[in-house]
Amino acid sequence: MRAGGRAAESRFGSVRKLPSGAWQARYAGPDGLPRKAPNTFDTKRAAEQWLVETEAEMLRGEWLDPDAGKITLTEYADRWMRERYLKALTREEYERHLRLHVRPQLGDHLRNAITAPHIRKWRADRLADGIGKPTVAKTYRILHAIFATAVDDDLIRRNPCRVKGAGQDKAEERPTATLQQVFAIAEAIQPRYRLLVLLAAFAQLRFGELVALRRRDIDLGATELRVRRATSEMEDGTQVDADPKSEAGKRPISLPAGLRADVEWHLAQFAEGGPDGRLFRGTQGGIPRRRNFNRVWRKALAAAGIPDALGLHLHDLRHTGSTWSAQSGATLKEVMARIGHSSTRAAMIYQHATRDRDHAIAAALDALIEEARGKISA
Incomplete structure (x- = not known):
């Protein structure tokens, strides 16, 4: 075949020698449109072999349109x-x-x-x-x-994100507060936020869930609250009420009876009127903002004698309450339901709380061992 002459036909596609001496492979895609190999070949045999492999990809349904990749x-x-x-x-x-x-x-x-x-x-x-x-x-x-x-969508063959473990992030373990510290903070903080602190710990609520609560979400008869929405703050400062992160986030939460008086006092003093009235409002009557609340929080920590070195955040009270739940003997599923998680990965964090209980179990088993050995020696 002459350089630049007629293409040599094959069963699938064709090859031709270019004036440069390189060989070019051409073929029709499944859509009937003519296409060229993305590169030229040193020999006719290499160009024909490429066509054989391309045809095989089409027969296996693995062919990818090279033009579809021309997008950043x-x-x-x-x-x-x-x-x-x-x-x-x-x-x-x-x-x-x-x-x-x-x-x-x-x-x-x-x-x-x-x-x-x-x-x-x-x-x-x-x-x-x-x-x-x-x-x-x-x-x-x-x-x-x-x-x-x-x-x-059959645009690429394999996902290039194949770095083992790259999508996992293990956050540093956060501090937990003691029962005395939680109540000390609740006493020291602005009265309008006293219940917010208590619910963060004893109902294990996130800040967004707390500030989204309405009067109708509180059932004093059942001593229960229901999480329906969560308030998020956008980068432009807009505050938006939306569904929680997952369906598991919509949940009823039983409250300790010991909080009933705190809830009643807050409803009488600070909550907006009407069933849709917000439970928590800032000093100017608006929805509390995280950055403003953080200033109030830090002052309360200082007044309560909580050391800065502890690095305690409001969200750590959710962690604290969840740890208490695990220590109380709650199962993993029960902890998940209470904190609103749909996967076990996050809830497993609180299983470290069972270490103290494990020590107690070991102590009880030790007593049995001593008792048994005492009987044997007798």
Whole structure:
């Protein structure tokens, strides 16, 4: 065949020698449109072998349209975000992670050109730049989900996010408060927030769940409250009431009878009127904001004599109460139901609380051993 002449026909596609001396492979895709191999070949045999492999991919249903890969990761991620139903706060969080930790490093890469080594280097670079492990793990999980969709849509063969354990983040163990410290903080804090502190500990509620509570969510007859919504604060300062993170977050919570008087006093003194009135309001009557509450919280800690070195946050009272629940003998499922988790991973954190009970069990078994040995020696 002459250089630049007629193509040599094969059973599937064709090859031809270019004026440069290289060989080009051409074929029709499943859609009937003509395509060329992404690169040329040194020999005719290599070009024909490529055609054989491409035809086999089509027969196995593994063929990927090379033109579909001509889109950057930024463009594909933007499309992925548009096609997902995400709660407002989740959407904002995903967008922030992509904007800060993906687009500057990988955004201009073609989606189909990103490989496992690219992802490993991206992760290593993020950690080397001082980005916290939880942030890198969260961003990695978002990337994994984006590429998983590309796999499901037959746009790529394999997910390049294959770094073992990269999506897991083990947060440092948070401190717990003592019963005396919880009540000391409740006494020291502004009276309008006394019940908020007590419910954080004894009902194991998140800040967003606490400030979303309404009068109708409190059932004094059953000494119970019901979590229906959670208040989130967006980056622009807007506060939005939305469903909890999961369906498990919508839950009834039995309250200790000892809190009944505290609830009644708060309802009479601080809650908005009407069944839809908010349980907690700031000093100006608005929905409490986390950053403003944190100032009030720190003053209460100082007044209660809680050392700064403990680093106690309001959310740690949820951890504290959950630890107490585990110590009381609650099962893993019961702890999950109370704190509103749908997976066991987070609830397992509180199983360390059973160590004290385990010591007590060991002490009881030791007494049995001593008793048995005493009978034997007798």
